Amino acid sequence: MTQELLTQNRINDLFAQKSERLLNVYFTAGFPNLGDTGTVLRGLQQAGVDLVEIGMPYSDPVADGETIQQSNMQALDNGMTLKLLFEQLAGCRDERSGDPVTVPILLMGYINPVLQFGVEAFCQKCREVGVDGVILPDLPLDLYLSEYAATFRQYGILNVFLITPQTAESRIRLIDSETEGFIYMVSSASITGSVKGISDTMRAYFERIQAMNLKNPRLIGFGINNPETFETACQYANGAIVGSAFIRHLQQEGTSAESIRAFVQTIRA
Amino acid sequence: MEQLIEQATSFEVSDKGFYGNFGGAFIPEMLYPNVEELRQNYRQIMADPAFQAEFYALLTDYVGRPTPLFLAKRLSEDIGATIYLKREDLCHTGAHKVNNTIGQILMAQRLGKKRIVAETGAGQHGVATATVCALMGLECIVYMGSIDMERQKPNVDRMRMLGAIVVPATSGSQTLKDATNEAMRHWINNPVDTHYIIGSVVGPHPYPDMVARFQSVISEETRRQLLDKEGRETPDYVVACVGGGSNAAGAFFHYLNEPSVKLVAAEAAGQGIATGHSAATTALGKPGVLHGSRTILMQTDDGQVTEPYSISAGLDYPGIGPLHAHLFESGRGHFHSITDEQAVRAGFKLSKLEGIIPALESAHALAALEELSMTKDDVVVVCLSGRGDKDLSTYTKYLD
Ligand SMILES: Cc1ncc(COP(=O)(O)O)c(C=O)c1O
Numbered sequence: 001m002t003q004e005l006l007t008q009n010r011i012n013d014l015f016a017q018k019s020e021r022l023l024n025v026y027f028t029a030g031f032p033n034l035g036d037t038g039t040v041l042r043g044l045q046q047a048g049v050d051l052v053e054i055g056m057p058y059s060d061p062v063a064d065g066e067t068i069q070q071s072n073m074q075a076l077d078n079g080m081t082l083k084l085l086f087e088q089l090a091g092c093r094d095e096r097s098g099d100p101v102t103v104p105i106l107l108m109g110y111i112n113p114v115l116q117f118g119v120e121a122f123c124q125k126c127r128e129v130g131v132d133g134v135i136l137p138d139l140p141l142d143l144y145l146s147e148y149a150a151t152f153r154q155y156g157i158l159n160v161f162l163i164t165p166q167t168a169e170s171r172i173r174l175i176d177s178e179t180e181g182f183i184y185m186v187s188s189a190s191i192t193g194s195v196k197g198i199s200d201t202m203r204a205y206f207e208r209i210q211a212m213n214l215k216n217p218r219l220i221g222f223g224i225n226n227p228e229t230f231e232t233a234c235q236y237a238n239g240a241i242v243g244s245a246f247i248r249h250l251q252q253e254g255t256s257a258e259s260i261r262a263f264v265q266t267i268r269a
Numbered sequence: 270m271e272q273l274i275e276q277a278t279s280f281e282v283s284d285k286g287f288y289g290n291f292g293g294a295f296i297p298e299m300l301y302p303n304v305e306e307l308r309q310n311y312r313q314i315m316a317d318p319a320f321q322a323e324f325y326a327l328l329t330d331y332v333g334r335p336t337p338l339f340l341a342k343r344l345s346e347d348i349g350a351t352i353y354l355k356r357e358d359l360c361h362t363g364a365h366k367v368n369n370t371i372g373q374i375l376m377a378q379r380l381g382k383k384r385i386v387a388e389t390g391a392g393q394h395g396v397a398t399a400t401v402c403a404l405m406g407l408e409c410i411v412y413m414g415s416i417d418m419e420r421q422k423p424n425v426d427r428m429r430m431l432g433a434i435v436v437p438a439t440s441g442s443q444t445l446k447d448a449t450n451e452a453m454r455h456w457i458n459n460p461v462d463t464h465y466i467i468g469s470v471v472g473p474h475p476y477p478d479m480v481a482r483f484q485s486v487i488s489e490e491t492r493r494q495l496l497d498k499e500g501r502e503t504p505d506y507v508v509a510c511v512g513g514g515s516n517a518a519g520a521f522f523h524y525l526n527e528p529s530v531k532l533v534a535a536e537a538a539g540q541g542i543a544t545g546h547s548a549a550t551t552a553l554g555k556p557g558v559l560h561g562s563r564t565i566l567m568q569t570d571d572g573q574v575t576e577p578y579s580i581s582a583g584l585d586y587p588g589i590g591p592l593h594a595h596l597f598e599s600g601r602g603h604f605h606s607i608t609d610e611q612a613v614r615a616g617f618k619l620s621k622l623e624g625i626i627p628a629l630e631s632a633h634a635l636a637a638l639e640e641l642s643m644t645k646d647d648v649v650v651v652c653l654s655g656r657g658d659k660d661l662s663t664y665t666k667y668l669d
Contacts, residue, residue: 059441059573060559062453063297069440081571111295112558116572137297138558142285162298166460171301189299189460 010104010132011158011181014050015217015238022239023230023268024219025246026108028055028071029088030080036255037088043260045103050239051219053135054089056082056109063137065193067244071251082113086125093130101130106160108135119148123155133158133181141171145178162186165205169212176214185209185237187222193244195223198232206236227269242267280525280592280601286474289598291565291591294473295558299457303465304561306380308475314379315372315482327371328486331404332361334368336487338494338650343622350643353504354625354653355491357516364628364655365484365516366397370466372483374401377464384408384463388438388452390417390445390512391583391630392424393655394468399433409433412451414444417582424659442576445512445586449560469513470590473561477518477590484519491650492523499648506641508533509652510633511550511604512583514590516654521596531603534593535637537579538606548577549606550589551597559588565597580609580663581629583655611636613667616657628655629663 014022025044029037037054044052057075061068085107092101107126114122114136126134134157139148141161152159158181163172165188175183188195188202209218220233221241233240246263253259286292286308294304314320328334336356345352357365370387377385385402388411389395395411402409411428415437418425428435441447449471456465470477470484492502507524509517511534524530539547547553554565559574566588567575579585589597596602607615616632619625627635631654643649657664 060446060450062450062560063299063457065454073440076573083571110558112568112574113572115557116555116568116570138295138561140294140296140301143293143295164299164302166302167298168302186299190458191299191454194458 008156009158009181011051011106014104015182018050019217019238021234022050022219023264024051024053024239024241025049025264026053026055026241026243027246027250028057028068028075029085030057030075030078031071031247032074032250032255034078034080037085038092039255040250040260041092041101042099043255043257044264045101046257047261047264049103049264051104051106053106053108053241054085056085056107056113058110058113061110063191065191065244067193067247071247082117086129089129089131104132105130106133106135107131111136111139120151123151123157126157127155131157133160135160135162135184137162141175160184163209164189165201172209172212172214176216180216182217182219182238183214184241185218185220187220187224190222192222198223198229203236210236227267230267280595282474282478286478288592288595290556291563291594291598292474292477293563294561295563296473296561297457299460300453300473303456303460304473310380311376311475311479314376315479320375320379323375324372328368332367332371333359334486335490335494336360338491338498340498341623344619347618347622348638348643349645350647350649352638353495353498353648353650355487355520355650357487357652357654358625358627358631358656362393362397362400363658364393364397365487365519365652366394366468367400368486368519369468369480369483369515370394370397370401373464373466374405374407376479377407377466378405380464382462382464384410384459385466386410386412386452386455386459386463387466388412388445388448388468390414390448390585391581391628392417392421392428392659393583393628395433395435396424396427396431398466398468399428399431402433403431410455411435412438412448412455414438414442414448416443417445417448420663421582421659444577444582446574446577453560469515470518470592471513471560471562471588477562477592480515481518481522481592484515485522487516487519487652488521488523491520495648495650503527503530504648504650506531506533506643506647506649507652508535508634508637508649510535510584510630510654511589511593512586512630513588514593516652518590518592520650520652525601532596532601533637533641534596534602534604535607535633536604537581537584537612537633538608539578539580541608542606546578548579548585548587550587551604552606554588556594562591564588564591565594580612581633583628583630584633605637605640607633607636613664615639616664617667625653626657627653628657629660631655
């Protein structure tokens with residue numbers, strides 16, 4: 001990892017400044033309407049979230065539950081593509097615009113659209129529009145390390161990996177030593193949007209990981225949908241990730257800045 | 270996708286689960302422990318003499334193997350070659366699918382799993398899974414596209430009678446691809462006590478290899494039977510239909526390294542490859558990742574998986590197993606696209622010439638016979654993967 005990358009990546013910068021109660025919010029690009037990507041992104045920044053995760057819609061999102069699946073389908077029906085997403089993000093970091101996006105951005109999605117786009121072209125575009133990291137749940141760690149890590153590094157794009165309650169300690173250590181940015185702790189064995197509450201088993205897992213003294217910060221995701229679950233996650237990690245609950249909110253309450261602020265305030269209450 | 274993986278010299282899967290450029294395990298971390306547990310154990314379990322004894326005993330006494338290799342005389346005359354039918358349609362439950370489910374239920378037991386989840390297209394794999402679950406007393410959940418539940422209703426009723434819970438997959442095209450997504454999601458949500466019995470040579474490594482090995486009993490028997498009938502173990506052609514490719518993988522398996530045997534795969538062209546209503550994967554697809562492996566799949570330029578179409582629910586799938594992608598790319602396999610109409614015609618022809626009503630899937634393999642330029646001396650083995658009872662409502666629409 002080059003020194004240059006460490007200083008230039010907004011995700012690393014963020015964690016260097018702030019290590020508690022970070023809120024990362026997921027939304028699907030091109031949802032509810034094709035042109036909403038920038039609106040929601042800016043709305044989240046104004047509402048004061050710490051990181052934003054933009055979903056690249058995919059036809060077969062196997063790790064996602066119904067809410068995110070449906071937002072993916074709707075975005076695709078709207079005509080969303082990866083190419084269009086980069087067009088929508090182009091210039092968002094530009095300070096001359098008067099309202100530059102400064103919040104760290106991660107793209108979350110599945111590997112196939114990225115492979116069709118071309119891995120290097122994808123990284124290059126991420127760099128160009130100011131994307132800081134990616135989460136690609138079906139890109140295996142070993143293949144990433146042997147085939148793609150060098151390209152991601154070359155363009156300064158962090159690749160965030162998931163761990164679950166079933167992930168072996170040796171594998172967590174490997175992920176911790178080989179990646180940076182943060183570790184995405186999946187709260188329990190599940191797809192998105194299906195976890196209800198935080199159980200004792202989950203707490204035990206959070207404690208076990210907390211005690212590992214990993215070099216990377218940790219954010220807990222899956223099942224974080226209200227102030228209680230957010231608080232609990234923050235006791236054991238540097239913050240949490242909210243996805244399905246925000247998608248439902250966008251669907252019901254719309255994409256206005258007030259609507260988004262209200263949602264973020266509720267979670268952080 | 271560049272220089273992804275090491276070059277394979279044969280058709281054997283590599284340590285990392287690749288056939289040439291295809292295969293691997295592209296799975297979310299939530300599935301990693303399960304798939305890794307299977308990967309670390311499957312070869313050893315399959316090599317265990319006690320496992321093999323149990324597997325072969327069930328194939329003999331329960332499934333009814335070996336299945337006959339039948340010389341179809343009137344069809345041979347009609348086609349102008351010596352045509353043998355490998356009668357997988359005579360397996361218990363009516364298709365080759367049960368060879369795999371017997372193997373995998375024994376595997377699940379050895380891994381200490383209590384519950385089985387599966388996907389199904391035509392319902393044959395679902396029935397075969399429900400059957401072995403009843404036999405072994407394990408809970409069984411089968412995901413099936415809601416469109417398929419309609420067009421293969423008899424199989425839905427059979428699964429229910431066998432005690433399985435059949436869950437409709439209502440997302441996407443509501444066919445096999447979506448049922449597979451739902452089964453994978455179910456497995457993610459139930460990682461510890463559940464085994465996923467995948468129904469074809471698809472999915473993350475080690476599934477394609479494991480399923481191909483369980484199905485390889487087809488060509489293991491064919492070699493013996495052909496030696497007996499023709500004085501040679503190797504035919505000139507082996508012909509099979511390819512949905513995911515499990516019956517084809519089984520029929521090809523012991524001939525993969527014998528170049529004199531031409532391996533012919535029949536894909537479903539649906540209404541025609543240029544109509545937008547097709548499932549002819551190698552004709553229409555590109556390399557990509559689907560259901561955990563790198564393979565050839567039908568997709569848009571943006572990498573979204575295309576919704577396939579075929580009259581036959583078992584072939585209505587936008588991908589093929591990685592072994593078949595490798596057979597296609599390397600030229601070892603010859604792929605033919607067969608339309609709905611060609612398949613239906615071949616189904617009627619076999620019924621009238623030989624008194625055998627084939628599954629619509631298998632009818633695609635029979636139709637491919639007409640596209641091969643064969644001579645009288647050619648010996649051909651067609652994998653008759655299943656029987657047509659489940660397809661009667663579709664066939665009867667074509668009766669005049
Ligand atoms: C009779 C029959 N043949 C073939 C297939 C296609 O599967 P595969 O390509 O895995 O053999 C099916 C699938 O349902 C089937 O029922």
